[in-house]
Amino acid sequence: MELKRTLMRAAVSRPGVLLAVSPGATRQRLAVEAELARRGWPCASGPAEADLLVIVGDREGEAESEGGDWESDWVAGLWQGIPAPKARVWVTDPERAADALDSGLADLERGEHEDDHAHDEHHEHHEHHEHHEHQQNDDTAPHSDHSGHDMHGGHHGHAGHDMGLVEGLPMADRADDRDGLRLDVLHVPLGPVLADWPAGLILRLALQGDLVQEVTVEPVTAPPSPYPPFWDEPWLRTAAGEHVSRGDAARRLCAAHLDSLGRFFAVTGWDDMAARTRHVRDRALAGATAAELTSLVSPLIRRAQRSRTLRWLTTGLGTLPAEQAHQRGVTGPALVADGDAYGRMLVWLDAVGRSAAACDVTEALDAAEVVGPRGRLDTPIPPSKALLDSLPRLLEGTDFACARIIVASLDPDLDELTHEQAPRAVHSHG
Known part of the structure; x- marks a missing residue:
C-alpha cells in the first residue's frame, strides 16, 4: 500500500499532460510545450494516460457555435476520461504558461491528498468487512469475484453499448469490398485532440479491415480571430505595409518547419529525434543566432x-504529384516535393537549413514575397485549406497505420482557417 502511494506521488510530481489545443492558439501551445520540456513533464497520448488536462486557447472558444459548445463537446469528454486524481487548467496567455502549470500541479497535489484520505477510510472499512466475512466462510473455499472486474482490473460492464460503442470505438456496419465479400465497416474519428496532431482537425474514417475506404474532413468550429496565424505572421504583416526583416521571416519559417518535422518524427516513432527537433525550434523562436x-x-x-528506417517507413505514402497539387490549389512544400511523405520531409529539411543560415539578415522582406510555411498567402484559399481538401484522396485506399504519417507530412495549420481577412493593417499579436 505504501509503495502504491509513493508511486502515485511520483506521478503527481511529474504529471502526464494532455494538451487540448484550439485552432488559433499556436503561440500558446508553443509556450506550453517549451515549459513542459523544461520541466521534463511527459505528454500523454490520450485521457487514460493523463493526470493534467491543459486546454490551450482563448476562452472565446467556450461560446456556442454551429458546431456545438466548445467546452461541453470535447473538452468535457476528455475530462471525464482522465482518471483521478486529476486537474485541468486553461492557458490563454503564453506568458502565463508556467503559472498555469504550477496551478495545475498544486490542484493535483491537493487531489492526491484527498484521494489518500478517502482511500484510507475505504481500506479500513474493507478490512473490517473482510474480517467479518472470513468468520462466516471456509478459508479454503474458492473465491468468486462478481464485482465486474477481470483479473487485470478491467471492467466487464456494458456502459456505452446502447450507443454502439465497444472500448470507445463505434460498432462495425457491413459493406461489400472489391471482391464482393461482406466486410465490416468501422467508422473511426481521429481528432481533434491527439498527440502530434493538427489542432482542431477531425477526420472521420470508414475502415474495412486495415484499409481506409472513405474520409471526411471536419475542422472544429472555432471563433474567427482578428490576429494573423502565428506561422504566417511575418508575411501578412509585410503585405499590410509593416516593416519585417528577411531574417525575422526566415527565423519563423525555420521554426515552423521544425515544428512540422517534430510531429512527423513523432508519428513515425522516432521520439528522440522529435524531442531534439522541438528543442531547436524553441531555440529559433528564442532568438538564437544564425551560427547557433x-x-x-x-x-x-x-x-x-x-x-534508412525513416525512408522505408515513409516512402510511397500519400503521393501527391505536382500536377495534381497545382489543380487542388496546393502551394509551398507539398507542391515543391512533387511526391510522397518522404519527399515532403526532404523539402522541409532543405528549407530549415537555408532559413537557419538567413535568420540574421536585416534587410526588409519584399512585400511581394507572401509565401509562408504552407504556401502562398495572396490567394483566395488559405494554403492549409488546399492541404485539407487533398487529404481524402491521399488517405483513401491506404493502410490505417499510415494515415497519421500522411497527415503529419502535410501538417495543415488550421489557424489559417480561423483568421479574419480584413482590409486594415495586420498587427502583431503578443
Missing part, C-alpha cells in the same frame, strides 16, 4: 537524411 541555429540544425538534417 546552423550548428543545431545541420546534424538533425544529416541524421534524418541518412535514416
Whole structure:
C-alpha cells in the first residue's frame, strides 16, 4: 500500500499532460510545450494516460457555435476520461504558461491528498468487512469475484453499448469490398485532440479491415480571430505595409518547419529525434543566432537524411504529384516535393537549413514575397485549406497505420482557417 502511494506521488510530481489545443492558439501551445520540456513533464497520448488536462486557447472558444459548445463537446469528454486524481487548467496567455502549470500541479497535489484520505477510510472499512466475512466462510473455499472486474482490473460492464460503442470505438456496419465479400465497416474519428496532431482537425474514417475506404474532413468550429496565424505572421504583416526583416521571416519559417518535422518524427516513432527537433525550434523562436541555429540544425538534417528506417517507413505514402497539387490549389512544400511523405520531409529539411543560415539578415522582406510555411498567402484559399481538401484522396485506399504519417507530412495549420481577412493593417499579436 505504501509503495502504491509513493508511486502515485511520483506521478503527481511529474504529471502526464494532455494538451487540448484550439485552432488559433499556436503561440500558446508553443509556450506550453517549451515549459513542459523544461520541466521534463511527459505528454500523454490520450485521457487514460493523463493526470493534467491543459486546454490551450482563448476562452472565446467556450461560446456556442454551429458546431456545438466548445467546452461541453470535447473538452468535457476528455475530462471525464482522465482518471483521478486529476486537474485541468486553461492557458490563454503564453506568458502565463508556467503559472498555469504550477496551478495545475498544486490542484493535483491537493487531489492526491484527498484521494489518500478517502482511500484510507475505504481500506479500513474493507478490512473490517473482510474480517467479518472470513468468520462466516471456509478459508479454503474458492473465491468468486462478481464485482465486474477481470483479473487485470478491467471492467466487464456494458456502459456505452446502447450507443454502439465497444472500448470507445463505434460498432462495425457491413459493406461489400472489391471482391464482393461482406466486410465490416468501422467508422473511426481521429481528432481533434491527439498527440502530434493538427489542432482542431477531425477526420472521420470508414475502415474495412486495415484499409481506409472513405474520409471526411471536419475542422472544429472555432471563433474567427482578428490576429494573423502565428506561422504566417511575418508575411501578412509585410503585405499590410509593416516593416519585417528577411531574417525575422526566415527565423519563423525555420521554426515552423521544425515544428512540422517534430510531429512527423513523432508519428513515425522516432521520439528522440522529435524531442531534439522541438528543442531547436524553441531555440529559433528564442532568438538564437544564425551560427547557433546552423550548428543545431545541420546534424538533425544529416541524421534524418541518412535514416534508412525513416525512408522505408515513409516512402510511397500519400503521393501527391505536382500536377495534381497545382489543380487542388496546393502551394509551398507539398507542391515543391512533387511526391510522397518522404519527399515532403526532404523539402522541409532543405528549407530549415537555408532559413537557419538567413535568420540574421536585416534587410526588409519584399512585400511581394507572401509565401509562408504552407504556401502562398495572396490567394483566395488559405494554403492549409488546399492541404485539407487533398487529404481524402491521399488517405483513401491506404493502410490505417499510415494515415497519421500522411497527415503529419502535410501538417495543415488550421489557424489559417480561423483568421479574419480584413482590409486594415495586420498587427502583431503578443
